[in-house]
Amino acid sequence: MTLDRSDVEKIAHLARIQISEAEKDKYVHDLNGILALAEDMNAVDTQGISPMAHPLRMVQRLRPDQATEPDRRELFQGIAPAVDNGLYLVPKVIE
Amino acid sequence: MHKMTIAELDRGLRQGAFTSVELTRHFLARIDRYNPRLNAYITIDADRALEAAERADSQRRSGEVGPLAGIPIAHKDIFCTYGLKTSCGSRMLDSFVAPYSATVVERLAQAGVVMLGKTNMDEFAMGSSNETSWYGPVKNPWDEMRVPGGSSGGSAAAVAAYLCAAATGTDTGGSIRQPAALCGLTGLKPTYGRVSRWGMIAFASSLDQAGPMSRTAEDAALLLQAMAGFDPRDSTSSQEAVPDYRAELSRDLAGLRIGLPKEYFGAGLDAGVAASVEAAIAEYRRLGAEIREISLPNSPLSVPTYYVVAPAECSSNLARFDGVRYGHRCQEPRDLLDLYQRSRAEGFGAEVKRRIMIGTYVLSAGYYDAYYLKAQRLRHLISDDFRRAFEQVDVILGPTSPTTAFPLGDKADDPVAMYLNDIYTIATNLAGLPGLSLPVAQAGGLPVGLQLIGDYFQEGRLLNVAHKLQEVTDWHRASPPGFE
Numbered sequence: 001m002t003l004d005r006s007d008v009e010k011i012a013h014l015a016r017i018q019i020s021e022a023e024k025d026k027y028v029h030d031l032n033g034i035l036a037l038a039e040d041m042n043a044v045d046t047q048g049i050s051p052m053a054h055p056l057r058m059v060q061r062l063r064p065d066q067a068t069e070p071d072r073r074e075l076f077q078g079i080a081p082a083v084d085n086g087l088y089l090v091p092k093v094i095e
Numbered sequence: 096m097h098k099m100t101i102a103e104l105d106r107g108l109r110q111g112a113f114t115s116v117e118l119t120r121h122f123l124a125r126i127d128r129y130n131p132r133l134n135a136y137i138t139i140d141a142d143r144a145l146e147a148a149e150r151a152d153s154q155r156r157s158g159e160v161g162p163l164a165g166i167p168i169a170h171k172d173i174f175c176t177y178g179l180k181t182s183c184g185s186r187m188l189d190s191f192v193a194p195y196s197a198t199v200v201e202r203l204a205q206a207g208v209v210m211l212g213k214t215n216m217d218e219f220a221m222g223s224s225n226e227t228s229w230y231g232p233v234k235n236p237w238d239e240m241r242v243p244g245g246s247s248g249g250s251a252a253a254v255a256a257y258l259c260a261a262a263t264g265t266d267t268g269g270s271i272r273q274p275a276a277l278c279g280l281t282g283l284k285p286t287y288g289r290v291s292r293w294g295m296i297a298f299a300s301s302l303d304q305a306g307p308m309s310r311t312a313e314d315a316a317l318l319l320q321a322m323a324g325f326d327p328r329d330s331t332s333s334q335e336a337v338p339d340y341r342a343e344l345s346r347d348l349a350g351l352r353i354g355l356p357k358e359y360f361g362a363g364l365d366a367g368v369a370a371s372v373e374a375a376i377a378e379y380r381r382l383g384a385e386i387r388e389i390s391l392p393n394s395p396l397s398v399p400t401y402y403v404v405a406p407a408e409c410s411s412n413l414a415r416f417d418g419v420r421y422g423h424r425c426q427e428p429r430d431l432l433d434l435y436q437r438s439r440a441e442g443f444g445a446e447v448k449r450r451i452m453i454g455t456y457v458l459s460a461g462y463y464d465a466y467y468l469k470a471q472r473l474r475h476l477i478s479d480d481f482r483r484a485f486e487q488v489d490v491i492l493g494p495t496s497p498t499t500a501f502p503l504g505d506k507a508d509d510p511v512a513m514y515l516n517d518i519y520t521i522a523t524n525l526a527g528l529p530g531l532s533l534p535v536a537q538a539g540g541l542p543v544g545l546q547l548i549g550d551y552f553q554e555g556r557l558l559n560v561a562h563k564l565q566e567v568t569d570w571h572r573a574s575p576p577g578f579e
Contacts, residue, residue, distance in 0.1 A: 012452060
């Protein structure tokens with residue numbers, strides 16, 4: 001499987017990263033290089049081997065369903081690019 | 096006093112030979128003098144460092160304090176520090192002032208350390224040379240034309256050049272051990288879950304671990320003692336009890352079974368590095384250890400497996416940087432899509448974008464099974480190799496990195512060549528095992544790192560095995576010329 005420019009455009013869109021025309025060929029080259037490295041995985045047959053998602057075979061801890069964190073909205077919004085009236089501002093989404 | 100270990104500094108402070116304020120001023124002066132050359136620090140926090148030093152001195156006057164009280168250290172800029180810029184080496188977070196502190200930062204502060212500042216790093220910890228930082232590359236104090244390793248390259252250079260007594264690092268595929276090797280330090284990546292990841296900016300959540308970078312194994316033991324332990328705020332934090340690491344240091348090595356994986360001594364290993372590792376193996380024989388050859392047959396697959404798993408997790412973790420709640424936002428976005436796409440294009444550097452895109456691809460519909468699921472199955476095989484090895488040996492030994500520090504710019508344009516630096520360190524992250532790098536005999540005037548890998552939660556054993564070598568050798572005492 002080799003990626004071409006249109007694959008790179010699709011991936012960049014999924015990743016929400018703008019790439020320029022000039023960058024596309026470089027990404028085609030770099031991403032194909034990395035995927036060629038990944039192809040080395042096919043040297044081993046893994047049929048019947050269960051996937052390992054996590055290094056320690058532990059179960060997820062549960063905690064009582066109680067609010068424990070205080071309201072720190074002002075502190076957190078203090079570092080936001082744009083806020084108004086306690087709301088995060090983004091460009092108009094619905095006309 | 097800057098060349099002293101933490102244990103020696105602690106004795107000096109206890110005996111009143113100097114105060115923490117004097118020590119802190121001394122390190123701050125060295126930072127002023129040498130940091131412009133090395134670029135090891137992104138942020139220096141002199142005012143608060145001196146306040147913390149005064150607090151430590153006053154606590155010492157009024158009663159008993161722990162072994163880290165008043166010791167000046169640095170934190171990798173991946174750890175959130177309340178009220179202080181936390182950039183993660185990225186333009187995306189250039190203006191980010193953390194609204195809380197990481198558990199690691201809090202625990203060390205409680206132990207009384209003085210934080211001098213935040214160290215440079217590869218952007219979002221993605222790199223093996225510290226060249227992907229938005230703040231520019233870090234220079235290796237041993238040769239300023241060479242890289243310090245990465246991603247914790249600023250921490251490594253700062254400790255090696257005596258710009259702090261020790262530093263924190265994080266290790267997702269070798270990012271503590273490889274820079275420790277290239278700069279001549281002791282660096283420990285603990286078992287996954289041993290140290291809390293809360294407040295540590297996430298790269299690949301099933302691989303990331305924080306650990307100490309120091310001059311000696313004894314210092315690493317003191318730091319890990321404060322860093323390790325259960326944290327309810329990290330859902331993958333282990334509840335395993337934390338042993339007394341310092342008490343384990345002096346255990347005799349007679350009868351210790353050390354395994355040498357034949358795959359770690361094959362083609363691609365620099366001859367000078369191999370000779371240094373052999374010299375250390377000879378020392379271990381003299382100390383009574385039994386050396387056996389073992390095999391980790393799937394280890395050649397660890398690099399391709401990692402470079403699917405880690406980018407997949409990175410693409411998911413870094414989706415949070417959207418230009419809305421914090422971090423970089425582009426000027427005058429046309430619409431929401433434009434806001435996301437340009438903020439991320441401007442905020443992230445080339446390597447981070449490459450990894451996000453690879454991760455997006457291997458998780459996308461139609462390719463998930465062939466790449467991500469395949470990599471997770473291989474991860475199981477790689478992990479099983481270690482399980483079988485630890486039925487035969489107590490500790491696994493090999494080189495940390497295939498070469499000594501390479502020249503700046505050498506591999507910066509070739510991502511795959513850069514990834515192959517991690518060939519000996521990555522498998523332990525995939526398996527979640529602890530790994531330690533310690534300096535052994537130099538090759539061509541540059542430090543060489545020896546890697547020790549232990550079974551789960553055997554950090555004490557690794558520190559012990561490293562400490563016994565440091566008792567009988569002085570490789571860890573070497574100083575980079577010009578920084579004495």
